[in-house]
Every structure is written in C-alpha cells, then in structure tokens.
Amino acid sequence: MKYVIIGGVAGGASAAARLKRINEDAEIVLFEKGEHISYANCGLPYYIGNTIEDRKKLFLQTPVSFGNRYDVDVRTLNEVTAINRDRKTVSVKNLRNGKEYEEDYDILLLSPGAEPIKPAIQGIDLPGIFTLRNVADCDRIKMQAIDQMHDNATAVIIGGGFIGLEMAENLCKIGYAVTVVEKATHVLTPLDWPMAAIVQQHLQDKGVRVITQNGLSAFQEKDGKLSVVLEDHTELPCDIAILSIGVRPNIALAQACGLKIGEAGGIWVNEYLQTSDECIFAVGDAIEFPHPVTGKPYCNFLAGPANLQARTAAMNMVYPQSVQYQGSVATAIAKIFELTAASTGLSEAALQKAGIAYQTVITHPAPHATYYPGGQPIHLKLNFCPESGRILGAQAVGSQNVDKQIDVISLLLKHQGTIFDLVNSEHAYAPPYGSAKSPVMFAGMVAENILSHLMNPIQAAELDEILDKQEDINLIDVREIQEFKVGTIEGAENYPVDELREFLEDIQPDKKTVVFCEVGLRGYVAARILMQSGFEEVYNLIGGMKTYRLVGKHNK
C-alpha cells in the first residue's frame, strides 16, 4: 500500500511515523514545500525572544533522521500543486530544480496547515511587516528586524490573541517598545472580559501599550519609517509590525480537486478523518470538525488536536474506520510575562452566538494552601448550563497552577461533565500544591449553590446596569470597615458579615438587595443570612470587589 502525505509539520510527520509503526510494509512519500519537517512552530516566539537560544532546538527531526528512522521517503522543497483524484496521483513541483512530476497514491493524507491572514489593504507589502507562522518567517524577523535592531525600537502587534501576546512578551524581552492593537473589545477573545481585563492590566504594568476596539486600516511609509494606521486614523509609527490577526485553513488543493469544504471554511472530514473522497484523509489546521459542546463545526488551529488527529487518521488509513476522532474543545494557554492565561470550551460571546443559555461564576482561589508561602490568586471563570449544570467553558488567569485547573475542566468538557463532577473531583493535595478544596472544586461548589438556589448571582455588568438606572436597592459591602474605607462601590453601605445578624433591622427587607465582599465567600454567607431572614430578593456579586475593581464602572 502506498501512502502519500502532503505537509510535514505536526500532522503529517506524526501520521507518517504512526503509519510505519502500524505497517512496516507501508510505502510512504512525504511532501513538504518548505525546507524543514516536524519543527517546533509553537516555539518560534521564544526563539525570537532568545528564551530558546539555539536555532537547532527548533527542529525535532531532520528530513534525513526522520526518513531513516521510519523508512519514509521525505521530499522537502517539493510542493504538491494538484491532486488528480481520477488517476489517484498528485502533481509535484520540485522547488530545488523547478521540475514537475506526478506521484501516485493508494491513500492520500492532507496536512497542509493554515496560513496567516494578510488583508488586501494599502501598504500591506511594505518592508517591516511580518507574519509568524513558520521557520522562514522567523528567520526573516530575526535577520531583518532583530539582528539590526537599534535603541528605542518600536513594534506594533496587530491582533491580541494568544500568539500576538506571546510575541508582545518576547519582543519586549529583547528591548522593543510594544503596542498591541486589537479590533475586538479586549485582547484574548477566547476569554471573557473579567478574565481578559486581568491580562490587559498586566500588559500595561509591563509597559505594553494596549489599544482595543480599533482595527487595522492601512500601512504607510512616512520619512522612510513604517506606520500602522488604525480605523480611527490613529497613526502608530514603528520599526516593525507583526500581523497576527489570525490564520485561515489552507484549502486550495482540496478545493481545486473538488473535495467538500465545510461551513466553517475548513476541509470537511467525517469522524474517521476521511474527506468526501474515501481515499483521501485530512488532519490538522486545515480541517473543520464539530465542537463537542455546540455540535457545530469549527477550525481550532491547535497542536494537540493535530497530533491526535494524525494518530487517529493513520490508524484508519491502515484499518478502515477503526478509530473515531472525538473533536476538540479548544483548550489553549499562553504565558504572558508573569501571568498564565488559559481557556477551554466556550466563552460568553461564543455561547451567546451559539444561542446556548448559561450561568457563570468567577472565583479567586489561592494556588495552594494560604498558609504556605508564596502564591498569587488564580482567577477562574466557569460557564455552565443553568438547568443541568453541564460545564460549557472555563477560563483561568494567574501566576501558578493555571494549566492544572484548565486541564481538569477540559477533560470534563469532553465527557459532558457537570459542575457536580467538579464538586466531587479529587485532587492531589499537600500545602505546596493546593488546598483541601481545589480551585475547580470550589468553583463547582459556588455553581452548585446557584443551581440549588442557595444563592442568586449577579455579575458586575448586571450590577452596573442597575446602578446606571439609579434603581433603589440595598447595596451592602459585607467586608471589614478597613477594607470598605480603601475602596468600595458607589452607594454601598458597610455591614461586616460577622456583625450582620445584629443589624438586620436597619436594612429594608422588601427592596432588592445586592451584597458583595472581596471575592464572594463572605458575600455568600451574608446572602444566606439575609435570604433566611425575610429578605425577598438577595444577590451576591460574583467575583466580588476583585472582579468589580477591574471591570466595574462605579468604583468609589
């Protein structure tokens, strides 16, 4: 059996290795139009920032070492220009000598990846504008921008996604003054605003200028210097601009040979990762697949799922329809200076778009036992179904143990897990690693309190709507008087929770009542006291002052 694979990075190389291990007799030809295979594209920002100093470390395998180990015919700098499904061949152009030829296949695997979006705007081809997707891009940035960098060099990063922010950190690290431009309301759109706000604050603390709700309009050159022009006509002169507004699946080859393209714009595949041609499989960034929560197809552009798809496809290419791919819940993470930001499943924006009802909790647990030294709080947001308690998404930001929380929730998301599963989860606890109640367990407990009507939640934005309308409510800060004095919410009165029972007669029980504390726990205790003392409508501010301070409009 002869297998041809198009694309030699994550998906293609993994599939070739697995194919050979399953079937030593397989004849495998691997085409890669670039010079390298199986390189560390997720590491490129860190090579730019000199965290990874040795360029050789980016290459997990060379074409020769890989070819030897797996007995694979690796052809780099050979570009497949067409798929001829009628005669089961691919047309190839050898980029070394310009020669064109055809190669036949029994089974074909497409792993062409995705390419950076470059909008057709004025000045897009000016020097100093870069994208970062592969080693060639990376070398170009290193040679043209970094090796010749002068003092006071400035960079504009267009796009505040995970990779844009990784680039912001790494360019800062080598001395650039960095501005991040984001068209959406906030950076890191897989995160909701209360979480992204923490990241934005941190970026600013680190000297990164963040501009949001303002998209790219054009590039121009003035007095020999590049300038980024935004939609509101702001001009940002800079030495380099990094275009990081997203990628799109490489579907040209698939489309040209008539393979089905799905509604999300990726190559359509079935659960066996087979395209609309049963002899052609596809994996990686170029495909779309139904999201396990929404059931709707989407493209995720993540390395982990690409590797798993490669393993799954290889199995099905040898043993037809033997293993089903289960889809990805879009679990992602980035280091942003001293913070880690991660998400899994659906954000509020994505849930609204999908028309899925949700409730949300925000907690600020310690990353380990509070009495053990060190450790800043984790900020954790959990989106869940208000009826069944099914987990819909989660986001976390913090300096420690963020990845652990998201990995656990990611697993539950894939298994249709609920907030009750979080409550009943068990974790490895000793003081340096956690608390007796883990952050996810604790978030689950808060959610459970809402589902069982022990507590009515109110979000910061909902409270602001009430305050904007100057509605007549009891707004009660249940923290200690010292905390209240440092800063509270406009119009709040202070009744510390431990004394609240003594002052019940001073508060009108027939008015809507909103209580809050620093993170939400004392607010919950206070809400329970009020709810069981004849107060008709009591809400606890989700995330407390820690969240409100960042995203609320009525701070005092």
Add this chain to the structure above:
Amino acid sequence: MKYVIIGGVAGGASAAARLKRINEDAEIVLFEKGEHISYANCGLPYYIGNTIEDRKKLFLQTPVSFGNRYDVDVRTLNEVTAINRDRKTVSVKNLRNGKEYEEDYDILLLSPGAEPIKPAIQGIDLPGIFTLRNVADCDRIKMQAIDQMHDNATAVIIGGGFIGLEMAENLCKIGYAVTVVEKATHVLTPLDWPMAAIVQQHLQDKGVRVITQNGLSAFQEKDGKLSVVLEDHTELPCDIAILSIGVRPNIALAQACGLKIGEAGGIWVNEYLQTSDECIFAVGDAIEFPHPVTGKPYCNFLAGPANLQARTAAMNMVYPQSVQYQGSVATAIAKIFELTAASTGLSEAALQKAGIAYQTVITHPAPHATYYPGGQPIHLKLNFCPESGRILGAQAVGSQNVDKQIDVISLLLKHQGTIFDLVNSEHAYAPPYGSAKSPVMFAGMVAENILSHLMNPIQAAELDEILDKQEDINLIDVREIQEFKVGTIEGAENYPVDELREFLEDIQPDKKTVVFCEVGLRGYVAARILMQSGFEEVYNLIGGMKTYRLVGKHNK
C-alpha cells in the same frame, strides 16, 4: 433543629459552616477536646521546618471568629466522653474546670479523626519520642527538640510514608541529620518500586539515610541518649525520634455506643454518610468507605475527601438522603526536597492484594516542550486493566507538573475512565506548560499500543527473572553506540534503531527477543520493525534504561 458536632478540625468545622449556610435557624454546638479548631494540620511539618514562620498562620479560624461568623456555639477543651443514643445526648467533660454535663441533640455528627499508632513496645514513653498529628504535638516538638537543638543533632523518622518524608525534608532543613526507617521493601508504599526508587535515590542524594525492610523493635536510653532499636538489632542513637508509622481511626466513642464498625476498622457509614444510627452521621479520618475501584471499604486519612464529606453530610443532615458521597480514590502527594511524588488509585501491591489483573506502563516524559529551557523528566506509571483498559492507578515523580498529571488521572479514575480516555484527552498546551502530547496522553498511547497488541511489554523485574535463569534470548539495546558504551544491561547487543533494518539477518528471529532503549520509544519502534519482520516473540522493556538503571539487577 439542634445539631451537635464532635470534632472541630477539617470535617467538623466545614460541616458546621455548611449547616448554618443551609439553615440559618439551625442550633449548632461544636465540641472540640483540643484548644484549636479548623487548624492547618497538613501545614505542621512546614512549621517545624520554618517554611511557615508565623505560628498564627496555622489557624484558619479562631473559635471566636468562627463562632461569630456562623453563629455556632464552639466549645473547645470540651471532650465528649460518651454518646447516649437512648436519650439522644452526649456526655461532656469541660477540661477547663473538670465539670461534666450532658448536651442533647436532634442530629449528631462525628468527626473525631484518627490518632497516631503508638505500638506498645519497650521504651515507647521515653523522652525525645514524638508523633505529629495536631498543634499540641507540633508545639511539643518545637519546644523540646528544636528550640534546644544542638549542633550535629540527629533524628530518626520511623515510617517512610508521605508525612514521614515531609518531616525528613523539614528536619534536614533546620539542620538535623536524618535517618528514615521503613519496614516495607521501600518508602512511599502507595507507589510501586520503580517510582519509589527515584524518591529513595533523591533522599540519599540529599543526605538522608534510608533503611528499608527493617521495622521498629524498641526504644532504649543509653548514657542519657535515646536510641532506636530495629528488628535486626541495629541501634540508631538519636536526639529525637518521630513515630510516623500510620494512624488509626478514632472509633472509641462510636464503638462504645454500639455504632457499627466496618471491616476496615473505621466507623461504618452509608452513601449519605449516615452511621448505623440514622440520627448520627460521621465524616473524616474516622470513617471507612468503599473504594470506587475495588468496591472494598478502606480508610483514607486525606483532607480533601474529609472536606467533601463534611459538605455532603451537612446537606443530608438538613435534607435527609439528598446527596450521595462517591468515595475517594486515595489521591495523595508530597513534596520531598526538589521532588514531587504523587499517586492515585491502586498500586501493584494493592492490585495484587485485591486480586485484580493489571498491566503497567512507565514513561519518562518531559514536563514541557523539550526545546523550552529547564525541566527534568516526569516519571509516570500507569496501572490499567489488560482487558478493558480501565485505569486502576497511577503514580508520578518529578520536579514539575507532577500534580497536574495525577489530578487528571484521578478524575478519570472516579469516572471509571480508560486509557482510551487518556489518549483522547485534551490539555492546555504551549511550550512553557507541556508538549503537544501531554504526559498522560502519551502514557495512554503506550497502554493503547499494548492493548491493541502493537507492542508486548516486559517489566524490569520480569527481564531480571529471565536473566537470572540465563535463558537464551536476543537482548538488544537499540540506542546509539555512545549511549550503549556508557552503560547497558548484561548480555545486550547494540543495534541502533535507525540502522536496525540493515542488520535483521544477524539476529535469530525464532528466539525470544527483548529490545530496550533509554525510555521506551525507540524500543517500541524497533519492536514494531522486528514484529513485522518475522520475529516470533518480541518484548519492549517498559521504562527503558531510565527505569532499569534504578531497579534492575543486571546493569553493566
């Protein structure tokens, strides 16, 4: 409704708080025979070692602050001496004034905890012998041993479990020369030998003397100095001895009033945490409960489960039989100098004892992308059912990201998850946090290769049996020649995997063949080549040389 709670640490205090939040009208009396409630007993070793410097940090709540917040009648230094089920009262002795009285209850909660085992051997009451269970123990050690410590002070810790090893680190930290004595074949018996061997090596590297397979026989005093006498008559003179051979459930009160004691020696409870008397609930270290994997009752002595039990019991004490407790899979962790050691589910020894068939894999994955700087390998062991692939237990040792792996597997264990779930798991990946294939995913893949007969595993101990018998096999080291020369297994021949296909004719295909490499991956590739080239019986050494070097008998 009047609730009486016996015991004010993890279980009792949590239950009281939850009870009051559910039911503001609840009348709650909390009895604690000690001076403190809700203190950080897991933090005590770190207070001894001065990692936690401020003693006040050990107290999460004072009796007064807790009483105020939750409107609970907290009575410390009040010991319950009997439960009078016939008249629904408890007999109490006020330790402050010696007065005895009765207190009636509608619903009673037992949270009496466990107490350190002190064997009735010669010299057990000599000065200098300590246990560490509560604040009083801790203060005693501080005052009698540490505050008066001299140069060259020596400590013997009897029992090499999680807490014993935490104490070893902390006593070392303040200057003690430490010896750990363990009666079993190795320290940390929840871990299997290939994992515990890494910990033992690390302890020795840090200057801790480790004595195994040798139990405590007696204590004696010679020339005014304490000495620990072992079963083989070895005498270990020391300044202090810490008895850390385990704890036993405090069942005296329960037993005296005729409550059912279970087969594991703990207070029997049903899934609602109700004892054999429906008006009496019990939680924490004193109870036993069926293990979700074996179905057999056991006592686990862990803080996380105790807290969850308290929450569950409180709910059922207000709303009868409303929430079921699901049991604990014994997930535990400890920091041991620069290492972290953690486990969940069942070890090989526990599986053998329970008569459960298992297969096992050992991997040594990097804690994050190999090209990202820093990071020592994680050592991960996965025990699973050789038929269904159901996960039975896992253990990990390493310096980073150990807790994350175990938390993910712990969650799957509670949901009857399989190794296929590990393969399909999704994790937050960026170079500082992991690899495209996570450690647990990778271990799942190795296990899947075994279940699908792509690879036959052989454990280090099984290979040693073959070598002991001088059986005639092909023993092939498939690493590079430079690696082979540094050290291999007696009798091994070297055929580097990337050249193996050229030398197939030099190896006899009808003999049993064992291949190995450094960690197992190249061995797997080599095994696949051989298995598909007419070799009849091919095995890949699980864990490779990294494991064999530590636990094998035929190193060369």
